[in-house]
Amino acid sequence: MEISNDLRDRSLSILxxxxxxxxxxxxxxxxxxxxxxxxxxxxxxxxxxxxxxxxGNPVVIGRIxxxxxxxxxxxxxxxxPADPLDEWKTDPFNPRMIGKRLYAxxxxxxxxxxxxxxxxxxxxxxxxxxVSTTFLYEGEEExxxxxxxxxxxxxxxxxxxxxxxxxGGTLMGSRPVISLGVKGLLYIELSYEIGSSDVHSxxxxxxxxxxxxxxxxxxxxxxxxxxxxxxxxxxxxxxxEDEINIIKEYPVDMENIxxxxxxxNLKKEGSYEYAMSLFTEPTFNIDGFSSGxxxxxxxxxxxxxxxxxxxxxxxxxxxxxxxxxNILYKLDSVHFKGTVKMxxxxxxxxxSPDGDLSRAMIESAExxxxxxxxxxxxxxxxxxxxxxxxxxxxxxxxxAIGVGDEHSRxxxxxxxxxxxxxxxxxxxxxxxxxxxxx
Amino acid sequence: MEISNDLRDRSLSILxxxxxxxxxxxxxxxxxxxxxxxxxxxxxxxxxxxxxxxxGNPVVIGRIxxxxxxxxxxxxxxxxPADPLDEWKTDPFNPRMIGKRLYAxxxxxxxxxxxxxxxxxxxxxxxxxxVSTTFLYEGEEExxxxxxxxxxxxxxxxxxxxxxxxxGGTLMGSRPVISLGVKGLLYIELSYEIGSSDVHSxxxxxxxxxxxxxxxxxxxxxxxxxxxxxxxxxxxxxxxEDEINIIKEYPVDMENIxxxxxxxNLKKEGSYEYAMSLFTEPTFNIDGFSSGxxxxxxxxxxxxxxxxxxxxxxxxxxxxxxxxxNILYKLDSVHFKGTVKMxxxxxxxxxSPDGDLSRAMIESAExxxxxxxxxxxxxxxxxxxxxxxxxxxxxxxxxAIGVGDEHSRxxxxxxxxxxxxxxxxxxxxxxxxxxxxx
Numbered sequence: 001m002e003i004s005n006d007l008r009d010r011s012l013s014i015l016x017x018x019x020x021x022x023x024x025x026x027x028x029x030x031x032x033x034x035x036x037x038x039x040x041x042x043x044x045x046x047x048x049x050x051x052x053x054x055x056g057n058p059v060v061i062g063r064i065x066x067x068x069x070x071x072x073x074x075x076x077x078x079x080x081p082a083d084p085l086d087e088w089k090t091d092p093f094n095p096r097m098i099g100k101r102l103y104a105x106x107x108x109x110x111x112x113x114x115x116x117x118x119x120x121x122x123x124x125x126x127x128x129x130x131v132s133t134t135f136l137y138e139g140e141e142e143x144x145x146x147x148x149x150x151x152x153x154x155x156x157x158x159x160x161x162x163x164x165x166x167x168g169g170t171l172m173g174s175r176p177v178i179s180l181g182v183k184g185l186l187y188i189e190l191s192y193e194i195g196s197s198d199v200h201s202x203x204x205x206x207x208x209x210x211x212x213x214x215x216x217x218x219x220x221x222x223x224x225x226x227x228x229x230x231x232x233x234x235x236x237x238x239x240x241e242d243e244i245n246i247i248k249e250y251p252v253d254m255e256n257i258x259x260x261x262x263x264x265n266l267k268k269e270g271s272y273e274y275a276m277s278l279f280t281e282p283t284f285n286i287d288g289f290s291s292g293x294x295x296x297x298x299x300x301x302x303x304x305x306x307x308x309x310x311x312x313x314x315x316x317x318x319x320x321x322x323x324x325x326n327i328l329y330k331l332d333s334v335h336f337k338g339t340v341k342m343x344x345x346x347x348x349x350x351x352s353p354d355g356d357l358s359r360a361m362i363e364s365a366e367x368x369x370x371x372x373x374x375x376x377x378x379x380x381x382x383x384x385x386x387x388x389x390x391x392x393x394x395x396x397x398x399x400a401i402g403v404g405d406e407h408s409r410x411x412x413x414x415x416x417x418x419x420x421x422x423x424x425x426x427x428x429x430x431x432x433x434x435x436x437x438x
Numbered sequence: 439m440e441i442s443n444d445l446r447d448r449s450l451s452i453l454x455x456x457x458x459x460x461x462x463x464x465x466x467x468x469x470x471x472x473x474x475x476x477x478x479x480x481x482x483x484x485x486x487x488x489x490x491x492x493x494g495n496p497v498v499i500g501r502i503x504x505x506x507x508x509x510x511x512x513x514x515x516x517x518x519p520a521d522p523l524d525e526w527k528t529d530p531f532n533p534r535m536i537g538k539r540l541y542a543x544x545x546x547x548x549x550x551x552x553x554x555x556x557x558x559x560x561x562x563x564x565x566x567x568x569v570s571t572t573f574l575y576e577g578e579e580e581x582x583x584x585x586x587x588x589x590x591x592x593x594x595x596x597x598x599x600x601x602x603x604x605x606g607g608t609l610m611g612s613r614p615v616i617s618l619g620v621k622g623l624l625y626i627e628l629s630y631e632i633g634s635s636d637v638h639s640x641x642x643x644x645x646x647x648x649x650x651x652x653x654x655x656x657x658x659x660x661x662x663x664x665x666x667x668x669x670x671x672x673x674x675x676x677x678x679e680d681e682i683n684i685i686k687e688y689p690v691d692m693e694n695i696x697x698x699x700x701x702x703n704l705k706k707e708g709s710y711e712y713a714m715s716l717f718t719e720p721t722f723n724i725d726g727f728s729s730g731x732x733x734x735x736x737x738x739x740x741x742x743x744x745x746x747x748x749x750x751x752x753x754x755x756x757x758x759x760x761x762x763x764n765i766l767y768k769l770d771s772v773h774f775k776g777t778v779k780m781x782x783x784x785x786x787x788x789x790s791p792d793g794d795l796s797r798a799m800i801e802s803a804e805x806x807x808x809x810x811x812x813x814x815x816x817x818x819x820x821x822x823x824x825x826x827x828x829x830x831x832x833x834x835x836x837x838a839i840g841v842g843d844e845h846s847r848x849x850x851x852x853x854x855x856x857x858x859x860x861x862x863x864x865x866x867x868x869x870x871x872x873x874x875x876x
Contacts, residue, residue, distance in 0.1 A: 183640070187736045195701035201749050202621070202819035204721035206704050206712055211724035211746075215653050216662045224654045262742075263633035266644050274644055283642035286649035287730050287739050293747060294728030298625045298781040300749050300819075301725050304700075308649075309731060311639050311738050343736040381640035381738075 001123065001430045003423055011119040011426060012419075014041065018111050019095040019104040025078035025143045031057050034077050038137055045122045047135070052155065056147035057139030061158060064125065067437065070132040072161040072388065073121075075114035076141030079106030080411045087413035101407075101416040108404035108417050110167045116403055116422050117165070120429025131433050134159050141167065145384050152391050162396070163357040163436075164388045169402025171421060172251070172374050176365050176428070179399040180246075180358055181378030182385045183282075184314035184348030186323055190217050190331075191307040192338035198292065201300040210306035211291035213338060218308060220334040221327060222284040227312075230326045232282070237316045239280065242353050243377045250275040250376065278380050283313045309343070313382065320345035347386025349397050350378045356436065357396035364431035365400070368424055373400075401428050439561065439868045441861055449557040449864065450857075452479065456549050457533040457542040463516035463581045469495050472515050476575055483560045485573070490593065494585035495577030499596060502563065505875060508570040510599040510826065511559075513552035514579035517544030518849045525851035539845075539854040546842035546855050548605045554841055554860050555603070558867025569871050572597050579605065583822050590829050600834070601795040601874075602826045607840025609859060610689070610812050614803050614866070617837040618684075618796055619816030620823045621720075622752035622786030624761055628655050628769075629745040630776030636730065639738040648744035649729035651776060656746060658772040659765060660722040665750075668764045670720070675754045677718065680791050681815045688713040688814065716818050721751045747781070751820065758783035785824025787835050788816045794874060795834035802869035803838070806862055839866050 003011075018041075023034035035051050035058040042049035042062040049062040060077065082092035082105045090096040095104035102112075114137065124131055136159055138148055152159060170177050192210040199207050221229050239247075252271035258264070268274040287310065292303030314320060324342050331340060351358055353375065365373040385397050403417045403425050404410060441449075456479075461472035473489050473496040480487035480500040487500040498515065520530035520543045528534040533542035540550075552575065562569055574597055576586055590597060608615050630648040637645050659667050677685075690709035696702070706712040725748065730741030752758060762780050769778060789796055791813065803811040823835050841859045842848060 187738070194703070195699065197700045199699050199701060200819065201721070201723045201725060202751060202817070203699065204723040204751065205715035205719040205818065206706050207699065207701055208703065208705055209724050211727045212660070212662050215656055218653055219657050222650070224650050261633065261637050261641065261645065262635045263637060263645055265632070265646065267646055268644050277643035281643040283639070285639045285642035285740060286647050287639060287737055288732040288741065289649045289727050289729045289744065290732030291724065292726035294726040294745055298747060298749070299725055300625070302723060303726065306727065307732055309736060311736070313640060313642065379640070380643065381638065
């Protein structure tokens with residue numbers, strides 16, 4: 001596919017209009033206007049669309065029905081707040097080109113991606129490439145998609161499909177990244193309270209220490225190397241040979257990784273060992289621990305309370321709900337008397353690299369970018385992909401086709417994309433559709 | 439001894455003058471004036487006195503030399519800041535009697551005690567009871583006595599003695615409390631830093647978690663019940679039968695203790711078990727633990743840093759410096775790569791209840807208060823008593839003769855004493871001197 005000057009102008013003009021809408025979900029501004037804009041845009045492009053109420057912000061659904069095999073494309077029309085405003089060199093809601101980069105809030109995450117995919121499919125329609133797509137555009141991704149699960153559960157009939165493309169997709173240098181899945185998540189909070197105020201530490205022989213009680217609970221769940229929650233590892237799916245090969249191919253530059261993370265050391269030394277851990281290891285990570293006094297010098301108290309926040313990233317086919325039950329069981333067995341709360345649960349997904357979706361995505365990327373894409377068997381992080389695969393029984397799901405690169409500063413001031421990546425994403429969508437429906 | 443009206447008026451007038459001096463060591467106000475006032479006061483009362491420079495605030499030394507056996511009396515002339523001022527019902531530096539209680543900052547901790555002891559000994563002198571005393575009045579107790587150790591080390595010749603009375607001493611109901619010693623202290627800080635900023639928790643397979651590293655270090659030192667520092671328990675002195683009897687006599691009202699501490703539970707159920715733990719168990723207490731995010735909801739990060747503060751209360755004859763060395767050794771053996779700092783060390787002291795000092799103190803208390811005093815073999819908390827017993831080879835040391843009671847609110851707004859307790863403390867000092875030199 002070549003992009004005509006007309007299409008180029010039209011897609012850029014749409015993108016600019018869309019970026020001007022200040023659809024900050026955290027501030028709840030311009031949300032309904034943006035949903036309306038999208039609905040009208042889809043209709044203008046010849047795609048049936050409607051706004052559907054959710055228990056939160058409205059969801060825009062677009063449908064094309066010309067084939068029996070259906071692709072769901074998930075994006076979101078909301079963006080992060082733009083502040084701190086004084087760190088922007090341009091107006092975040094007045095998009096501006098500087099050199100080859102377009103600056104605006106949301107241009108990378110993920111309005112640029114949304115529009116590129118939409119234009120790619122619009123062009124496929126115009127070229128009579130048959131396609132069945134459901135576009136699902138939610139308006140709460142940047143506040144954690146609190147209503148997406150309910151929405152999917154109660155709209156199964158209109159968002160059924162065979163495969164799914166999530167919002168993700170980014171570039172490592174000039175290589176597009178294709179994630180064949182996501183890790184799952186279980187987020188818990190442990191807390192322990194002894195009373196209404198701190199107690200003088202001379203009373204330590206007779207008064208429980210809440211921080212120590214939390215430490216004992218954590219130690220019952222992980223020894224710092226292995227996770228000791230009963231049955232934690234038992235459901236983990238074996239890697240196929242293809243998946244192992246994909247991991248082997250992952251480009252690792254240890255010095256660059258350390259520099260960009262700002263850390264002095266990594267737990268893994270070799271590239272393969274690093275990549276194998278990153279993509280296949282489930283984790284038990286302490287996000288926060290707070291108790292008592294941590295200022296300068298010493299204060300001798302038994303803190304009245306301690307709280308720890310822990311996230312576990314899960315790999316296929318671990319089940320966050322079953323793991324949570326086993327945590328409760330284990331903490332009970334060590335007589336933990338504090339409070340346990342589940343703050344989040346998402347299911348892991350891993351799609352076969354041999355499936356139709358993966359193959360079309362990888363091959364079309366090679367065609368368009370003229371380079372081997374970076375393939376990962378699942379992202380080390382989490383997206384709500386599991387909601388679709390579980391509730392809608394969708395087998396194949398990927399995160400791919402995006403416009404951001406390592407300079408894009410999503411969520412930060414001066415968010416930007418290289419405009420060439422926008423056109424490449426249009427082409428990639430188009431070529432993907434062609435190959436998927438071949 | 440009966441207190442004459444003259445002595446009554448004079449001691450009250452001195453106390454009121456002394457309380458008017460705003461000797462807040464944290465604010466460094468009025469420190470030199472207060473030291474001068476004390477020096478002049480001692481001289482007026484016929485006691486040789488001088489101001490000695492320390493590496494911090496001046497120390498006032500008073501000496502009476504009429505016997506070979508010498509008592510050191512330690513007090514401090516500094517007080518805590520008075521704020522929050524709007525919670526005082528009187529001016530904190532303008533003492534005022536309401537009913538039988540005198541309100542002023544420092545009246546309980548410990549200007550009332552200082553003056554009562556001084557007047558008691560002045561009266562003994564007047565009554566020709568021979569006494570050798572060194573008064574040591576420092577001006578930095580309320581900021582942690584940072585220069586006392588140096589001062590004692592470099593003034594051994596003028597503060598030598600046979601026995602020591604520390605600043606403590608309080609009343610439980612109408613019963614004076616006599617502490618025959620103090621627990622020691624070792625305060626450490628553990629910290630671990632992975633780099634300059636938090637890292638996305640998807641990197642947990644390859645980036646160390648500082649909070650978990652601290653938890654592993656703490657778990658190497660204590661399992662929450664037993665302290666697993668090598669040799670931690672080996673130097674603990676056995677209790678004598680007399681000491682066990684003293685512990686058995688300690689009055690315990692579990693419900694009242696829980697209420698006053700504001701805690702729902704205590705680790706010990708029976709009175710004897712409670713008292714035995716409180717006075718004889720060394721502790722390992724987490725004063726604070728801080729790492730990462732602890733606000734509402736979830737945030738998925740590997741925190742850049744974790745820090746824990748831990749105090750250990752030590753019993754005779756545990757040595758904080760040797761325990762600290764064993765902590766370093768143990769943490770090294772479990773490959774802890776973080777930072778360990780010692781923030782404080784004090785030696786435990788326990789004086790025989792059969793010694794001359796203890797017996798005179800207990801018997802004189804019974805004479806004056808007409809009730810059996812509450813005796814404890816050592817306080818569950820810490821005072822810098824060990825500096826005297828170690829560097830000056832003083833064998834017998836107690837904390838006793840004080841003016842505060844459970845309503846005194848030391849360090850808080852509306853600090854006060856029952857003025858009868860001031861006169862009782864004068865009498866107690868006088869009778870103690872008589873019995874000690876009998």
